Amino acid sequence: MSTSKYKYDWIIFDADNTLFDFTACEKAALKGALENLGVYFQDSHHDVYHIINKSCWHDFETGRITRAELRLRRFELFFAEIGLKEDLEAFAVDYLGLLAGGTILLPGAEALLNSLHGEFGLALATNGLKEVQRPRLVKSGLTSFFKVIVVSDEIGHAKPDAGFFDHAFHEMGRPDPGRVLMVGDNLNADILGSMSYGIDACWFNPDRLQPYLDIEPDYQIHDLSEVLKLVNSAER
Numbered sequence: 001m002s003t004s005k006y007k008y009d010w011i012i013f014d015a016d017n018t019l020f021d022f023t024a025c026e027k028a029a030l031k032g033a034l035e036n037l038g039v040y041f042q043d044s045h046h047d048v049y050h051i052i053n054k055s056c057w058h059d060f061e062t063g064r065i066t067r068a069e070l071r072l073r074r075f076e077l078f079f080a081e082i083g084l085k086e087d088l089e090a091f092a093v094d095y096l097g098l099l100a101g102g103t104i105l106l107p108g109a110e111a112l113l114n115s116l117h118g119e120f121g122l123a124l125a126t127n128g129l130k131e132v133q134r135p136r137l138v139k140s141g142l143t144s145f146f147k148v149i150v151v152s153d154e155i156g157h158a159k160p161d162a163g164f165f166d167h168a169f170h171e172m173g174r175p176d177p178g179r180v181l182m183v184g185d186n187l188n189a190d191i192l193g194s195m196s197y198g199i200d201a202c203w204f205n206p207d208r209l210q211p212y213l214d215i216e217p218d219y220q221i222h223d224l225s226e227v228l229k230l231v232n233s234a235e236r
Contacts, residue, residue, distance in 0.1 A: 008231055010175050011116060012168065012194070014159075014184030015126035015133065018204050019109040019142065025102025026050065033095040037086055045082060052077045061127060061158050061189050071129075100132045103140040106206075108224040113145040115228050121175070123148040125168055125182075127158045127189055148172050159186075160193025183227055187213045202230065 016022035030049055031041040056074040059065045065073060072088050075095070079086065116122060124146045126133050130153040137143050148171040150164065157163035169175065177198040184190025184204060191201045192215055203217040204224070219230055 004179075006120070006231060008120060008179055008181045008200070010121040010123060010172055010180045011227075011231065012123045012125050012180060012182045012199070014182075014186065014190045014204075015124055015137075016128060017106075017185045018183060018190075019105060019113075019124075020102070020136070020140070021104040021106045022102075023050065024104045025099060025136075026053070028104075029095050029098035029102055032098045033091060036094055037084075037091070039084065048081050049074070049078045052081070057127070058188070061160065067129075067153060096129065096132055100135040101139065103136050105140065105142075106224060110142070112224050112227055113142065116231070117145050120231065121148075121172065122146050123150065123168060123172055125150045125159065125164070125184075125190075127152040129153045159189035160196065162193075162197055165193065165197040165199070181231065187211055187215065187217075191215060191217050202227065 013019055026049075027046045030046055034041050034045060053074045056065065056070050056077070060067065060070045072092055075088050075091055078084075079088070079091075113122065122145055124137070124142075126149075128151060130151050133151050133153075137149065143149065148168065150168045150171060152158035152164060155164065155167045157167060159165075169177075172180075178200075180199045181202060182190055182194035182199050183202045184194075185206075187203065191203050192213060194201045195215065195217070200218040202219040202221060203211075204222075205220055206222050208222060221227060221230065
């Protein structure tokens with residue numbers, strides 16, 4: 001039985017659009033990859049790609065497509081949409097290399113981790129590709145905050161699959177699920193996944209979006225600083 005004064009012993013964070021400003025990193029990588037082809041980048045390019053990429057990731061997370069299909073399908077659909085005919089594999093390699101260097105954090109992310117580190121066990125749980133996530137985590141300087149880092153691409157399971165959380169809990173030393181909090185922006189992968197596993201869920205919703213799933217997270221926040229207030233107030 002835990003003797004902590006807090007309700008939670010562990011906090012699991014999603015990475016993209018929870019700690020990292022993935023939208024900004026994605027836009028910068030797409031701009032660079034297109035310009036390397038000699039294509040003049042327009043904001044509309046990112047608008048189109050962002051929608052396609054989000055849809056492809058959802059298909060991957062729900063088992064409709066494989067990792068290999070995800071890797072190229074989003075670019076195939078994107079090229080078809082903007083009328084571009086280029087080598088998909090070469091573009092994917094260039095884009096992912098640029099994305100791996102994207103270390104733009106959301107406001108307050110590093111300060112939050114600094115405040116939580118040492119008080120809670122911190123884990124990072126991401127569905128990203130290993131060739132992207134591992135380098136950017138190192139470059140960002142965030143790795144030292146986390147006792148456990150789980151990348152779906154390395155374990156063969158992606159959130160919201162229970163196998164992903166099984167692996168994470170094994171790495172965390174099998175804590176009581178009731179003393180673990182998941183913080184993430186994705187209602188399906190992060191919130192539904194964690195709630196189905198018996199973990200309390202905190203939906204990070206900075207844009208104040210309406211939920212697209214019929215679920216009710218344990219908590220909803222609009223600013224990362226609210227995590228600190230939440231875990232300090234959620235005493236035993």
